[in-house]
Structure formats: structure tokens, C-alpha cells
Amino acid sequence: MDFNDAPLDPTSVANLSEQSLRLDLVDTTDRERFAAWSNVVGRGFYGARLEEKELDFVLNSSSYRRATGVWDAETSDLDPVATLSAWTTPMSVPGGTVPTWAISAVTVAPTHRRRGIARNLLQNELRTASACGVPVAALTASEATIYGRYGFAPSARVAKLTIDTRRARWSGPVAPGRVRFIELSELDTVGRELYERSRLRTPGEIALDDETWTDIVGREFGKDDKAKDVRAVLYTDAAGTPQGFATYRVKDSENDEPLTATVLYLAAATDEAYAGLWRFILELDLVRRVVADLRSTDEPVLWQVSDVRGVKVEPYDHLWLRIIDPVAALESRTYSRAGRFVLDVADALEFAEGRWLLKVNDAGAATVTRVTGDAPEDAAHVALTEVDLALVYLGGASVTSLHRAARVTEHTDGAAALLDATLHSPVAPRLSLWF
Known part of the structure; x- marks a missing residue:
């Protein structure tokens, strides 16, 4: 339908x-x-x-x-x-x-x-x-x-980064490609495909439509005059293939404040493009502060500057998820290790209510079935609410922490730690836009 x-x-x-x-x-x-x-x-x-x-x-x-x-x-x-x-x-x-x-x-x-x-x-x-x-x-x-x-649960957190470029100088790798300025009209042509390639690298990102695309490139309801001060740069690799872009504004300083570059969006389809774009931003002439919101709580650039204390990190909740169909939701993602788990999910609205057997094979693929009787004895067994299931779904929250907080109940010893290891995402979940 x-x-x-x-x-x-x-x-x-x-x-x-x-x-x-x-x-x-x-x-x-x-x-x-x-x-x-x-x-x-x-x-x-x-x-x-x-x-x-x-x-x-x-x-x-x-x-x-x-x-x-x-x-x-x-x-x-x-x-x-x-x-x-x-x-x-x-x-x-x-x-x-x-x-x-x-x-x-x-x-x-x-x-x-x-x-x-x-x-x-x-x-x-x-x-x-x-x-x-x-x-x-x-x-x-x-x-x-x-x-x-x-x-709903805050399933992916983000962070606002404020970088003092005098303290936190670029110390990461030198990307072999090149960065060049482009007009927003050209970015409209190449940027959305780059966004799509970039978003698939990070759990929690959604596909763009015209309205969300307009937001991330700094326009306002399609008003080009609202974007006169927006600058865009494109990173191309050594073969000349576009691999990332960034949009930003630089505002004149007021009241002796340092000249500040605000990153509106930075998308990188490769680690090389990520390094090339961040280095460009951090080395802008006369800019003494860089502000970038809606970034990951585990942002690689923190480890690509000379002094991590020169970066202020302000995390907050952003993407809220609600699991409606636990079978389809849990089977849509892959997992970091094999295992068998029984999840007793309590849901006041009954969408995710039930006892579910989650079986993950050695390739990380899962099958989920409803259990109508006793839990299989060979499965790690936990009880949680639909809110806690949404919290851990993308790997953004720790099952172990929720267990220690008395929100997840273990029915078999060590089940929380085993489920944690299985749900682990190598990349922290993040949503890079508002909708």
C-alpha cells in the first residue's frame, strides 16, 4: 500500500x-x-x-x-x-x-x-x-x-564541534586529490549523488528530497538570495572523480570575536575526501574558529588535529526511532558476530510486543521469529521495552549500560554483553540533517 x-x-x-x-x-x-x-x-x-x-x-x-x-x-x-x-x-x-x-x-x-x-x-x-x-x-x-x-527513543546522537584553529591545527594525512570552488548550481548537479554515497557509510542517515537538500546547502525555501554568502567546494580524487563536497559561510567578526567559518554541510564518500575537505576548512586564511553542527559523536577529525583540547564537543540527541515491526527491522541490518538471542519486548502500544528469537549467522545476517512458548535454553535471553529496543537498534546505545541502569533485564547470565557485541556498529550512528 x-x-x-x-x-x-x-x-x-x-x-x-x-x-x-x-x-x-x-x-x-x-x-x-x-x-x-x-x-x-x-x-x-x-x-x-x-x-x-x-x-x-x-x-x-x-x-x-x-x-x-x-x-x-x-x-x-x-x-x-x-x-x-x-x-x-x-x-x-x-x-x-x-x-x-x-x-x-x-x-x-x-x-x-x-x-x-x-x-x-x-x-x-x-x-x-x-x-x-x-x-x-x-x-x-x-x-x-x-x-x-x-x-520513540533517541537512537542516534550528534555533536556540535567548535574548533580553535590556532590550537587544533591539521595533523592528518595529505589527501592526494584536489579541492576546488564550485557554484551552488554545479553542486546541485553533483552533490546529491555524493550525499547518497556518503550517507550509506553511516547508520541513521535518510535519503534526500528537494526540501532537505535545500537546507543542507544553505538556501532558505529555494531563495538563492539567502545563499549569497555560501561557498561550496568539491573534492575530486587523483583520477578526477568527485568524492565529496562542503558548504560553509565565513562571517565578519564582531565585538573582538574571532573570524568564524560555519560548516553547513560536509559529505565525503571516501576517507581521503574527508581528510581533504577538513584540511581545507581548518586552514582557511584568517579564520580562527570553525563551527560544525550535526556531526558524529565519534568524528575522525578529532584525531586529525594537533591538539584535541582545541575542539569543543557538545553532544545531544537528534534522531528518534520507533520500532513498529521488529522482524523486518532487525532483519534489515547486519551484525558484528554470530549468536542466538531471545528478546522479550514489552510495548504499551503492542506494535513490537512479544518474545522474539534473533538468530545471527557467521556472515552477520539475521532471521527473526516469534516464540510462543518457553525461550530456547541455548539462547541468550533479555527483556526490554520497545524504547530500549529502539535505543540499541543502530548500535548507538549500550545494552550493558541499559542493563546496569536496570532498564534491560538479563534472564541468562552475560546476555547483555553478548547482545552488545552482536549489535555493535563500527561507525557511530548519526543523522546529519533536520527534517
Whole structure:
């Protein structure tokens, strides 16, 4: 079933209808209604009303997404009191990708809080995703206390890096390729393919659409005039093949602050390109500080500078995941060692509820089956919630730490450590954009 053709969840519709609230889809081809919905989204995030040019961009770039709203007939038949947007996208996982239900634009008007609107919006999405056979839901959260109640967990953290280039000088390898400036129009041609190659190297990344691409190259709703100060560079290897790019801004210093380069995005399809681009950024003339957000918590550049104390690392949660179908989700990734595990998963919404046998072969491939009786005696056995399963799914959290925190229960001795070793990802999970 295509996600745009899927019907709304009748339970959520009925729950809201009891309060004279209507849950419905937005016809994104209806300019007036989609414009009203989009402006309510902007209001929810304290943004300005969309100009016609901005609205044209939104209509062209994201109208394929599934737009949902809640309307109160007593206030307006046009402006919703709550919004949500969703679409399906492949998300990288260790060894592969998994179909993912991406959720965005979640707003509830302050006039309609504490009426269960957000709960029914989110549960509608999860049930619809399940009906469409999508095993994982994902979002980036502006608040950290909301989504755990629906089974989401902060599965991939990121970090903001602030680099003092006088202390942390480049000490890494000399890349054999070359870096050259390019216009954003050329980056539009080569950059998205480079992003795609780059994202597959890191668990947690999703595929781009026009709107997310515009964000990472420093534009604003397609306004080229907002990107006049954005510079782009392309790294090509010794054979002349593009292998990475970076976009950045350099702002004039104020109040005796050092001249600062802000990295908007850096994508590298090879380690060589990564080194070449970072060296270029860190050696920009007159720049004394480099700021790069949404980077990995295990960023290699930390070990490619002369003084790691010259880099301030500020980690925070970013990508939140919800496991909807544990069989499809767990079978979509590969694992670091063979093993047999029984996972007793408790899920208040029942999507992932059950006893699951995870069997990983010597090649790291898995099969998952439901166990209806006693757990096999030869399997390492743990009990956890759907939130904890999402935490460890990409290898971003330690099963051992969750066990020590009394969140994961061992039913066989040493099961947490064994599961940790199996779930381990050599590359720390990360999502490099907001959606």
C-alpha cells in the first residue's frame, strides 16, 4: 500500500471526533488549503508567514508528502489546529537500509493543548505505517520529553564541534586529490549523488528530497538570495572523480570575536575526501574558529588535529526511532558476530510486543521469529521495552549500560554483553540533517 493512499486510523479519527475535532488529510494539490496548512506549521515553529515564492517552493518540493491536520469546526474550516507531515524513505542501518516512516511538522496550537491531539496524531501515523508495512518510524525532536510515551527513543546522537584553529591545527594525512570552488548550481548537479554515497557509510542517515537538500546547502525555501554568502567546494580524487563536497559561510567578526567559518554541510564518500575537505576548512586564511553542527559523536577529525583540547564537543540527541515491526527491522541490518538471542519486548502500544528469537549467522545476517512458548535454553535471553529496543537498534546505545541502569533485564547470565557485541556498529550512528 502506498503511504499517500493509506486510510486514516479509525481509532484516532473516532477519539478526536468525540471532541468535535476532525482528523483528515490535506489535498496538497489544493493551493489554498495546503498554503493554510503550511502557514500553521510555520506558526507552530515561530516562523514567518510564507511569501508566494516560498509557497511555490514548498508546493513543488514537498507536496508528495502525506500532510495530516486536525480541524476544529468552531474556529476555522481552513486553518488546522494541529499538523503533521510524513513520507517513506530508506534509512541506512549497519550493512543496509530499512524502509522508514519519516514524521515531521508536528504542531499543536497552544489553544488546543492537553486534549489528546498529539497522541492521536502520532498513533494514527504509527498505525498507518504498520498497515503500509513500514517497520520503523523516525523523527527529529525539538523537545526531548514528548515522544518517549509513543515508543520513540533517541537512537542516534550528534555533536556540535567548535574548533580553535590556532590550537587544533591539521595533523592528518595529505589527501592526494584536489579541492576546488564550485557554484551552488554545479553542486546541485553533483552533490546529491555524493550525499547518497556518503550517507550509506553511516547508520541513521535518510535519503534526500528537494526540501532537505535545500537546507543542507544553505538556501532558505529555494531563495538563492539567502545563499549569497555560501561557498561550496568539491573534492575530486587523483583520477578526477568527485568524492565529496562542503558548504560553509565565513562571517565578519564582531565585538573582538574571532573570524568564524560555519560548516553547513560536509559529505565525503571516501576517507581521503574527508581528510581533504577538513584540511581545507581548518586552514582557511584568517579564520580562527570553525563551527560544525550535526556531526558524529565519534568524528575522525578529532584525531586529525594537533591538539584535541582545541575542539569543543557538545553532544545531544537528534534522531528518534520507533520500532513498529521488529522482524523486518532487525532483519534489515547486519551484525558484528554470530549468536542466538531471545528478546522479550514489552510495548504499551503492542506494535513490537512479544518474545522474539534473533538468530545471527557467521556472515552477520539475521532471521527473526516469534516464540510462543518457553525461550530456547541455548539462547541468550533479555527483556526490554520497545524504547530500549529502539535505543540499541543502530548500535548507538549500550545494552550493558541499559542493563546496569536496570532498564534491560538479563534472564541468562552475560546476555547483555553478548547482545552488545552482536549489535555493535563500527561507525557511530548519526543523522546529519533536520527534517
